[in-house]
Amino acid sequence: MSSCDTCVVRNRAICSALDSQEIGALNTIGRTRTLAPGESLIWEGDDSVLVANVIDGVLKLSTGTEDGREQIVGMVFPSDFIGRPFGKTTGHGVTALTEARVCVFNRRDFDSFAREHPALEHKLLQRTLGELDRTRRWMLLLGRKSASEKVASFLLEMGERIGGTSCEDSDGPAEILLELPVSRQQIADVLGLTIETVSRQFTRLKAEGVIDLPSRRAVLIRDRFALAAEAG
Amino acid sequence: MSSCDTCVVRNRAICSALDSQEIGALNTIGRTRTLAPGESLIWEGDDSVLVANVIDGVLKLSTGTEDGREQIVGMVFPSDFIGRPFGKTTGHGVTALTEARVCVFNRRDFDSFAREHPALEHKLLQRTLGELDRTRRWMLLLGRKSASEKVASFLLEMGERIGGTSCEDSDGPAEILLELPVSRQQIADVLGLTIETVSRQFTRLKAEGVIDLPSRRAVLIRDRFALAAEAG
DNA sequence: CGAGGCCTTGAGGGACCTCAAGTGAAGTGG
DNA sequence: CCACTTCACTTGAGGTCCCTCAAGGCCTCG
Incomplete structure (x- = not known):
């Protein structure tokens, strides 16, 4: 029996393009792997030797300059695809932020x-197009937004992507409780800021009552609309 | 006879995945269109009604904030693909920088x-993956590089992409003459800077002898290595 | 209880932005 | 052919936002 049969992202990942026989074939070339927080799956500049689906956990995609400055160029969530198919090298590292499980394939x-399964390539194309859209939107943030707009945008984006527990009311959640998978330094590396600026x-x-900070990694969004107004 | 037969990007664009019969079929749903400098093909937030191949000229992809700040999120050259297939809306505008000819299709x-031609989708996937790589590299520039590093990186990238006339020597061109397709303001919008900072x-x-500025739009790269050293 | 991470807070400086004036090239009309 | 306009770019002066450097607070875990 294929381990894909019990996969929790089976119907959301690109694998959803395949029937059960094809899944069986795919299963023979893949294997699952667990990553500890901080552990890297791929290093920047490596030959592209593997690709993977994220089953569980959150990972970051990052590049840096030679003198040590880092920029996080993407965050990856369950059912997302990682790695560079059809290419020689990967331009960014892939590192687990939380404990993560991934389904790894030799590239x-x-x-x-x-190439033998057009439906799979189609799913991959759709995912890649969506990721390109998201990445381009992030360029506006990096190039043109102020520190306060950047932080507000980040919190809203995280609210959308990790969902968090929320108190529903008539039109959407009133308050959203987020458990961030990232440290202050990593938030700074996503936004192109310093850790001190993010903290401030x-x-x-918090002082303005827009959010609350119940613990280091947790953020309670008290006023979603005020946050959206700040995001620019 | 198909107008694709005489197309100058026939062998570089995604169309190269198709045989002559398929090209004929594609030709029946496409038409060429000429754009004047400054003319837009697609506006930000529009429904995705058309996609296109660039035959000739240079175009920009841009987004902006409500209060008028602009960020150029990509530049598009001959044989590149534009538009958002398999999606409802386009997140960025597409505007000609030079006079341009494009091959337009109803989306x-x-x-x-x-969907009926997997080889075409494969080419499109490869192109999209490459564009995503390039876009992510640009995020490092926007988030972490200084003004001088940004400008140097921009000139090098333009040197690679538009090529320009160059004096060859043993290992690559010594001097490269670029005719930029963009104004100072547009360079600023690519780099997330102001026009004054770019100008300075x-x-x-120029004062350091790294480049020369023979005319408004032209740049002569005198010392490619010094520029690369400045790019970070 | 002490050590070591993270995070926060403060003071000061610098890179880039803002606002404003000046320059030069290209076009226009007498 | 030469004023005149126009527009893009350059240059300057001043301000501000964010970075840098440094210290202090608060969890976690030995």
Whole structure:
């Protein structure tokens, strides 16, 4: 029996393009792997030797300059795809932020499998187009937004992507409780800021009553609309 | 006879995945269109009604905030693909920087054609993956680089992409003459800077002998290595 | 209880922005 | 052919937002 049969992201990941026989074939070339927080799956500049689906956990995609400055270029969630198929090298590292489980494939094996299964390539194309859209929206934030707009935008985006527990009211949640998978330094690396600036913005938003900070990694969004207004 | 037969990007654009019969079919759903400099093909937030291949010229992809700040999120060159297939809306505008010729398709027609031709979708996937790589590299520039690093990186990237006339020597061109397709303001919008900062960086690089500015739009790269050293 | 991470807070400085004036090239009309 | 306009770019002066450097507070875990 294929382990894909019990996969929790089976119907959301690109695998959803395949029937049960095809899934069986894919299963023979893949294997699951667990990553500890901080552990890397792929390093920047590596030859592209593997690709993967995220089953559980959150990972970051990051690049850096030679002198040590880092920029996080993407965050990856369950059912997302990682790695660079059909290419020689990967331009960014992939590192687990939380404990994570991924379904790993040798890149060449995956490439040939994908070329034989147009429906899979179609799913992958849709995902890649969506990721490109998201990435381009983030460029506006990096290039043109102020620190306060950046932090507000980040909190809203995280609210959308990790969902968090929320108190519903008539039109959407009134308050959203987020358990962030990232440290202050990592938030800074996503937003192109320093850790101190991020911290000061959090403190200010809390003082204004827009958010609350029940613990280090948790954020309670008290006023979603005020946050959206700040996001620009 | 199909006008694709005489197309100058026939062998570089995604169309290269198709045989002559398929090209004929694609030709029946596409038409060429000429754009004047400054003319837009797609507006930010529009429904995704058309996609296109660039035949000739340079176009920008841009988004902006409500209060008028603009960020250029991509530049598009001959043989590149534009638009958002398999999606409802386009997140960024598409505007000609130079006079441009594009091969336009109704998005729904293109979508169904592509779904019937896996080789075409494969080319499109490769292009999209490459564009995503390039976009993510640009995020490092926007988030973490200084004004001088940004301007140097921009000139090098333009050197690679538009090529320009160059004096070859043993290992690559010694001097590269670029005719930029963009104004100072547009360079600022690519780099997340102001026009004044860009201008000051150009002046400084000229004073240091790294570049020369023979006319408004032209840049002569005198010392490619010094520029690369400045790019970070 | 002490050590070591994170995070916060403060003071000061600098890179880039803002506002404003000046320059030069290209076009226009007498 | 030469004023005149126009527009893009350059240059300057001043301000501000964010970074840098440094210290202090608060959890976690030995």
